[in-house]
Amino acid sequence: MRKIYDPMEYQPNMQQIDSDIFDHVIAARTAYQPEQYTAKQVQAALRKDVLSFEDFAALLSPAAQPFLEQMARRAKEEREKHFGNNVLLFTPLYISNYCENQCIYCGFNCKNPITRCKLNAAEIEAEMENIAKTGMREVLLLTGESRSVSGPEYIAEAVRIAKKYFSTIGLEVYPMNADEYAMLREAGADFVTVFQETYDLQRYGEMHVAGAKRCFPYRVNAQERALMGGMRGVGFGVLLGLADFRKDMFAAGVHAALLQKKYPQGEMALSFPRLRPYKNHEETNPNDVHETQLLQMMLACRIFLPFASFTISTRERADFRDHVLPLAATKISAGVNVGIGGHNEEHQQKGDAQFEISDPRSLEEIHNAILAQGMQPVYTDYINTNIL
Amino acid sequence: METIKNDTFVLGGKEFHSRFILGSGKFSQQLIRDVMEYGGSEIATIALRRANADSPENILDYLPKNLTLLPNTSGARNADEAVRIARLSRALGCGDFVKVEVIPDTKYLLPDNAETIRATEILSKEGFHVLPYMYPDLIAARRLADAGAAAIMPLGAPIGSNKGLRTKDFIQILIDEIDLPIIVDAGIGAPSQACEAMEMGAAAVMANTAVATADNCPMMAHAFKLAIEAGRAAYLAKLGRVLESGAEASSPLTGFLQD
Numbered sequence: 274m275r276k277i278y279d280p281m282e283y284q285p286n287m288q289q290i291d292s293d294i295f296d297h298v299i300a301a302r303t304a305y306q307p308e309q310y311t312a313k314q315v316q317a318a319l320r321k322d323v324l325s326f327e328d329f330a331a332l333l334s335p336a337a338q339p340f341l342e343q344m345a346r347r348a349k350e351e352r353e354k355h356f357g358n359n360v361l362l363f364t365p366l367y368i369s370n371y372c373e374n375q376c377i378y379c380g381f382n383c384k385n386p387i388t389r390c391k392l393n394a395a396e397i398e399a400e401m402e403n404i405a406k407t408g409m410r411e412v413l414l415l416t417g418e419s420r421s422v423s424g425p426e427y428i429a430e431a432v433r434i435a436k437k438y439f440s441t442i443g444l445e446v447y448p449m450n451a452d453e454y455a456m457l458r459e460a461g462a463d464f465v466t467v468f469q470e471t472y473d474l475q476r477y478g479e480m481h482v483a484g485a486k487r488c489f490p491y492r493v494n495a496q497e498r499a500l501m502g503g504m505r506g507v508g509f510g511v512l513l514g515l516a517d518f519r520k521d522m523f524a525a526g527v528h529a530a531l532l533q534k535k536y537p538q539g540e541m542a543l544s545f546p547r548l549r550p551y552k553n554h555e556e557t558n559p560n561d562v563h564e565t566q567l568l569q570m571m572l573a574c575r576i577f578l579p580f581a582s583f584t585i586s587t588r589e590r591a592d593f594r595d596h597v598l599p600l601a602a603t604k605i606s607a608g609v610n611v612g613i614g615g616h617n618e619e620h621q622q623k624g625d626a627q628f629e630i631s632d633p634r635s636l637e638e639i640h641n642a643i644l645a646q647g648m649q650p651v652y653t654d655y656i657n658t659n660i661l
Numbered sequence: 662m663e664t665i666k667n668d669t670f671v672l673g674g675k676e677f678h679s680r681f682i683l684g685s686g687k688f689s690q691q692l693i694r695d696v697m698e699y700g701g702s703e704i705a706t707i708a709l710r711r712a713n714a715d716s717p718e719n720i721l722d723y724l725p726k727n728l729t730l731l732p733n734t735s736g737a738r739n740a741d742e743a744v745r746i747a748r749l750s751r752a753l754g755c756g757d758f759v760k761v762e763v764i765p766d767t768k769y770l771l772p773d774n775a776e777t778i779r780a781t782e783i784l785s786k787e788g789f790h791v792l793p794y795m796y797p798d799l800i801a802a803r804r805l806a807d808a809g810a811a812a813i814m815p816l817g818a819p820i821g822s823n824k825g826l827r828t829k830d831f832i833q834i835l836i837d838e839i840d841l842p843i844i845v846d847a848g849i850g851a852p853s854q855a856c857e858a859m860e861m862g863a864a865a866v867m868a869n870t871a872v873a874t875a876d877n878c879p880m881m882a883h884a885f886k887l888a889i890e891a892g893r894a895a896y897l898a899k900l901g902r903v904l905e906s907g908a909e910a911s912s913p914l915t916g917f918l919q920d
Contacts, residue, residue, distance in 0.1 A: 354821040354870060357687020357869075358687065358688070358689055506767075537768065580769075647689060651711060654708075654711060655736055658737070658741070
């Protein structure tokens with residue numbers, strides 16, 4: 274029988290780093306009481322040039338909801354100052370959906386009877402060639418969490434192939450140790466994103482019943498280990514709706530702010546996934562996040578972290594995605610196929626997807642939609658000087 | 662007004678009439694041509710990390726061909742990265758000019774003067790015309806001059822902040838002490854501020870966000886052009902006496918002298 278770990282307990286071979294970021298983030302989340310904020314505090318926060326954690330807390334609170342329009346104006350201003358009207362485009366590529374975790378909300382859950390597969394080197398190259406043909410220069414590689422099937426060396430191999438076709442390579446894979454991140458950086462990876470899902474320890478334990486992902490602090494410290502491994506930047510995200518989404522968003526924003534302060538060179542990125550329909554356990558969704566709340570989270574984060582890059586997910590409908598670009602988001606995926614091996618017309622998709630998408634538009638359609646918003650599609654924003 | 666007509670400045674052996682350097686980031690690319698034309702700019706900066714020949718949108722396709730390109734090393738976090746980006750820029754045919762930007766802080770985007778000096782030294786020796794972006798510090802500016810910089814580009818305020826000449830006194834020191842063109846870069850948010858920098862004796866002004874975030878970008882570029890010309894003319898005309906507050910003392914302090 275598989276051992277049930279305490280979510281605070283590290284499993285064998287998981288690196289423990291000497292850092293107080295974890296304690297600060299969890300303490301901030303615990304202390305945050307969204308209901309206690311007032312309209313006055315929201316207005317005061319909006320008048321500030323540089324926002325404190327308290328100001329950020331106010332903008333995320335229910336008291337800020339009536340100020341959405343003012344927040345949108347301020348967020349738009351910040352977005353313009355830091356990013357002009359540039360919108361960065363990227364394509365995700367799922368290379369393996371084997372998973373050893375049992376996250377009860379996730380389509381890749383190892384107990385789910387989906388078709389599993391992983392792409393071999395030739396298949397990865399074929400997929401990448403097809404993506405690169407569209408003009409895309411940034412790719413995000415994704416896997417499920419299976420060290421035995423899609424280990425760090427397998428991912429490194431995919432990164433080395435990607436280097437031939439792309440100028441920027443992001444990874445959205447399971448958390449690793451700093452030396453493994455360093456190895457992937459050496460291979461050519463630039464950015465690492467790890468979604469914490471929730472910073473609520475108890476809820477985290479309920480949702481992640483088995484597998485390496487069960488270890489809560491190892492996941493929270495993943496971004497710092499990635500920066501220690503030399504990654505250019507790191508991404509954060511909580512699965513809004515899994516626990517108290519305001520408190521989780523607060524924790525994610527504070528986490529990014531603290532890491533930026535400790536690693537000033539590191540580029541910070543945020544994503545805003547909400548829960549989508551999944552195959553089983555339909556009763557586990559008590560905390561709905563509607564578009565209004567989602568937008569409030571994005572605007573508060575944009576005002577608090579004006580320098581950070583924000584990605585808007587394909588889980589959102591096209592019109593919502595288009596409209597948050599000038600206000601908060603700076604990065605959008607296009608030409609998305611969330612199945613395994615979906616970018617090759619010659620053979621069928623080999624493995625099932627993690628979730629359903631709501632914006633199936635092609636790269637060309639998204640490119641034109643960005644231009645129609647008066648924004649500028651950007652395909653590359655980065656030179657990896659390590660390989661020049 | 663012959664003085665103004667013949668007023669040019671020289672960078673890397675090249676003579677320029679316009680003292681308005683435009684940043685090309687943050688714009689919709691279709692607007693760039695109009696912005697350059699209405700701004701009368703002869704020099705445009707480009708972020709090399711944005712220039713890619715094989716993607717659907719390439720900034721180089723949108724820039725008028727008679728412009729002098731000033732590629733920048735944005736994205737570089739230390740001297741070595743800046744040097745590599747500069748070499749890549751030259752290899753791609755973007756010329757010998759380079760604006761060195763070394764920015765190891767993602768929040769405020771403030772430059773690292775020490776690393777900027779190091780990069781300037783290396784690149785000058787390789788024959789680049791180096792325009793370093795820097796925090797306005799006299800000692801660092803002297804070292805940049807010694808390292809072979811072609812001009813100095815001190816910041817007025819943090820990049821993109823549109824806050825204006827917050828470092829005015831320190832920029833004035835550079836203008837007074839450094840025998841190189843001083844080009845005020847970053848933070849200029851309005852034509853009036855550009856005008857003020859020119860009145861102080863800056864050789865040129867660079868702007869991007871202020872123009873890119875205007876409702877009418879080409880018209881704002883035009884406003885900057887006029888303001889920069891006005892400030893330059895005022896500088897050449899030499900500003901008149903500024904009235905001090907309070908009256909002059911009726912019994913002069915030097916009245917005791919008997920020659």
